[in-house]
Amino acid sequence: MKETIIALLDEALVTLKQQGVLPADTSPTIKVDPTKDKAHGDYATNLALMLAKPAGKKPRDLAEALVAALPESAAVSKTEIAGPGFINFFASTDAVAQVVAQVLESGDAYGRSLAGQGQKVQVEFVSANPTGPLHVGHGRGAAIGDSLCRLLEAVGHDVTREFYYNDAGAQISNLALSVQARVKGLGPEDAGWPEDGYRGDYIQDVANSYLAGETVHADDRHVTAKGDPEDLDAIREFAVAYLRREQDLDLKAFGVEFDVYFLESSLYEDGKVEATVERLIDQGHTYEEEGALWLRTTDFGDDKDRVMRKKDGGYTYFLPDVAYHLDKWQRGFARVINEQGADHHSTVTRVRAGLQALDAGIPQGWPDYVLHQMVLVTRSGVEVKLSKRAGSYVTLRDLIDEVGRDATRYFLAARRADSQLTFDIDLARSQSNDNPVYYVQYAHARVCSVLRRLEAEGLSFDHDLALANLASLTEDQEKALMNRLARYPEVVAHAAASREPQQVAQYLQDLAADFHTCYNAVKVMVEDDALRNARLALGLATRQVIRNGLDLLGVGAPEEM
């Protein structure tokens, strides 16, 4: 419909140019938007306002000229000029209703496109270190990151989901020491407990499992415990595998799976860290000072230079980060999106600067970042403090168990990434209508319920009869619902382009509202076969779009509540 109007306006422009009303060199991007107020028709364009200045005419006069030049079309029943010079289009009932046929024909594919042309995109997200269970912040990253991947796939990209973690640094040593202390029967209050050791109960679980000689399988590794309290290397290896398995299980329960697990240690093993250092030195952007090797990142927009190699000879995390991203580039990802917590935003400039210093042909501003702000968790109105090192924090698993997977994913993905999020456990737990995910799911379940009713009455949906009678969907509420359905592909495209899965959630709430309104106003199970089937078709189309949209969020579409 929208495309039809744009095409009509395009023809009108050509005509006006031929008539000399418009300069021949004007080629504006024609913007047609759905209206907010149905008194303004179904679609509106601000074209006359945009062109008023170059044409040297009053907007309303130009609008009249444009309308006069519009070709006839069966899709448009009426046009109006309104306000300062908007042109409003009233779609014909037939044209609006065609979306129902389109949705039913496309099914799961409705809203999807091939616009991405199979371009490879890598999305790195979660990337938690294996030092403990995933917390709510990781959950937000998982929900946003995975939805983003689903969106990118929906618009035709070849997406790789990647999880990067440090399996060898100081934090991991601390983990190993903590587990070893538990293995030896020590607690955080005892003398000999490692300084800054991980105090959480899960450390005891790891220790017990280690002592029992258990075998753990994570997606990317497979380790049997030695059970020897003195073998720190064995403890470390086991603890990492144990916690990776834990995280994998949490993510699986959350509906998130990765294609690639990338180990920081592999960068060292493969000589990629060393090669990166050498390359940076060769490019002349480094210097030594106070026994450390620095990279002059200030040449590339950073506010201070960064240490790459410490005076003790070890590398800072910065260097493997650069080596890792060089590796991504070399793997052929012209587009990479890193989803991470905003508390790490300082790495953005730094990593990009490091990549520029390599002079490897990597574009400035590569890779992209989506940063999510902190998640505050409250229980009984009191903030639950997130502290990984202290070991007391709300885990993702807690939320999935208490709140349910669907509501948790919806809550965490339904808000803009760059606004802070308060996750009220009590509110999210309550199975009340406070929870928007139920509102959307209920709309889906209601359609299913009508179908059950249909069957109970010994009737069935007649597809051909329905499509032949779509023109009988003339109620205002039906028209509003159909207009909403028609917008879905655009919503998907826009959400993917702006990397904001939250737009899909917003759309679904609007769609569900339109449906509920329609449901209350218009009875589906009427005597008239033609009308009943047409309305059933509208319900089925709505159900399809809700299902498609929820799938982009990784949320299920139940058939009954």
Next chain:
RNA sequence: GCGCCCAUAGCUCAACCGGAUAGAGCAACGGCCUUCUAAGCCGUGGGUUGCAGGUUCGAGUCCUGCUGGGCGCGCCA
């Protein structure tokens, strides 16, 4: 002090490359179940879009400066 992000109804949040009278949900108030699931619908009240300027036909949206909040500013990750 410097950098990044945010500020919209009492609360939680929307607002599609700047568009018409800023929208939903919750909370408040009033209606709607002998009729497809009332986890729903309809209606009422509720706003100087933090403040002050600027850009233009038009600003919640863009620019500048403030105020308030979050995060970051390690030879930690």
